[in-house]
Amino acid sequence: MTAAVLSGRELAAAVRAATADEAAALTAAGTPPRLAVVVATADESSAWYVRSIARAAEKAGIVCDIVDLGPGATAEEIRVRLGELSADDTVHGIIMQTPLPAGVNAQETALAIAVAKDVDGANPVSLGRLAAGLPAFAPATAEAVVRILEHHEVPLTGRHVAVVGRSTVVGKPVAHLLLDRNATVTVCHSRTADLAAVTSAADVVVAAAGRAGLITAEHVAPGAVVIDVGTNPTPDGGLVGDVDAVTVADKAGALTPVPGGVGPVTTALLLQHTVRAAAR
Ligand SMILES: NC(=O)C1=CN([C@@H]2O[C@H](COP(=O)(O)OP(=O)(O)OC[C@H]3O[C@@H](n4cnc5c(N)ncnc54)[C@H](OP(=O)(O)O)[C@@H]3O)[C@@H](O)[C@H]2O)C=CC1
Numbered sequence: 001m002t003a004a005v006l007s008g009r010e011l012a013a014a015v016r017a018a019t020a021d022e023a024a025a026l027t028a029a030g031t032p033p034r035l036a037v038v039v040a041t042a043d044e045s046s047a048w049y050v051r052s053i054a055r056a057a058e059k060a061g062i063v064c065d066i067v068d069l070g071p072g073a074t075a076e077e078i079r080v081r082l083g084e085l086s087a088d089d090t091v092h093g094i095i096m097q098t099p100l101p102a103g104v105n106a107q108e109t110a111l112a113i114a115v116a117k118d119v120d121g122a123n124p125v126s127l128g129r130l131a132a133g134l135p136a137f138a139p140a141t142a143e144a145v146v147r148i149l150e151h152h153e154v155p156l157t158g159r160h161v162a163v164v165g166r167s168t169v170v171g172k173p174v175a176h177l178l179l180d181r182n183a184t185v186t187v188c189h190s191r192t193a194d195l196a197a198v199t200s201a202a203d204v205v206v207a208a209a210g211r212a213g214l215i216t217a218e219h220v221a222p223g224a225v226v227i228d229v230g231t232n233p234t235p236d237g238g239l240v241g242d243v244d245a246v247t248v249a250d251k252a253g254a255l256t257p258v259p260g261g262v263g264p265v266t267t268a269l270l271l272q273h274t275v276r277a278a279a280r
């Protein structure tokens with residue numbers, strides 16, 4: 001058996017097209033949607049991601065300001081800048097790139113992002129609202145996982161989903177989104193005893209550990225659906241997920257590719273959140 005490929009590209013294109021329409025309407029009405037990306041790192045993969053957001057924003061008709069504070073920025077400087085952007089009526093979406101400089105706590109710092117502009121769900125208040133069932137932007141990656149499952153009509157009600165990873169960017173918010181869709185969710189992490197026993201009992205596996213090749217055939221039940229969130233750079237400049245696609249494809253029922261799976265949907269949703277924030 002070879003697993004079906006759950007591409008994210010068509011979904012991402014549809015979200016981008018709808019977003020461009022909404023952006024054009026907002027611009028025509030005198031409110032050009034604007035996204036600010038705060039950067040305080042010299043990290044190369046972060047720089048790649050920021051460029052790809054800026055490119056996608058431009059194509060969608062969203063103004064994108066890159067606010068580079070440099071890798072030496074202090075927590076106070078970052079907080080002040082996030083506060084200024086939060087108070088600026090011409091800015092509708094704010095994202096704060098990670099990593100932050102050593103010693104700067106990302107959760108504390110993200111408290112300075114206005115919740116209404118928190119388009120990547122980075123403020124702990126947004127995560128709390130999500131957990132409580134109140135309106136909030138979910139982190140774009142977590143939402144991308146659920147949107148891909150829905151797009152490919154994977155049933156979630158009553159299904160057992162194993163999430164590998166408990167970060168505030170992916171694992172925790174995706175668990176809340178899945179609970180809201182009536183899945184039974186198990187969240188795994190680096191201290192989970194016998195990861196393979198847990199994941200191989202699940203109907204759906206969401207891999208978000210940031211470890212290339214972590215999920216092998218022994219981690220997956222025959223016919224299960226596997227969503228690969230990992231984006232791990234390879235020495236030759238490529239990109240691989242957390243799933244050993246070669247062995248898992250022979251056992252799983254369906255698998256998202258890397259690249260071309262969760263990544264493109266993430267960027268598209270970030271921009272959709274920005275026009276939604278501007279429309280309010
Ligand atoms: N495609 C996209 O749009 C995005 C992709 N990503 C990618 O997703 C991956 C995860 O990102 P992120 O959540 O930010 O990463 P973090 O490093 O913040 O979290 C990783 C999580 O995985 C767990 N983990 C690590 N190793 C193992 C292991 N051997 N077994 C079980 N669990 C393990 C960690 O456990 P513990 O808590 O115990 O340390 C932790 O909870 C990365 O590859 C990242 O690049 C992230 C965001 C967006």
Ligand SMILES: Nc1nc(=O)c2c([nH]1)NC[C@@H]1CN(c3ccc(C(=O)N[C@@H](CCC(=O)O)C(=O)O)cc3)C=[N+]21
Pocket residue numbers: 049098120122139140141169231238239258259260261262263264265266267
């Ligand atoms: N708070 C926070 N939010 C994030 O969303 C976040 C983050 N932190 N930290 C870093 C990771 C990384 N990330 C990616 C998003 C899209 C692609 C993407 O679109 N990749 C393409 C192609 C990449 C290639 O081929 O090189 C693809 O998968 O098809 C990749 C990586 C978001 N991240």
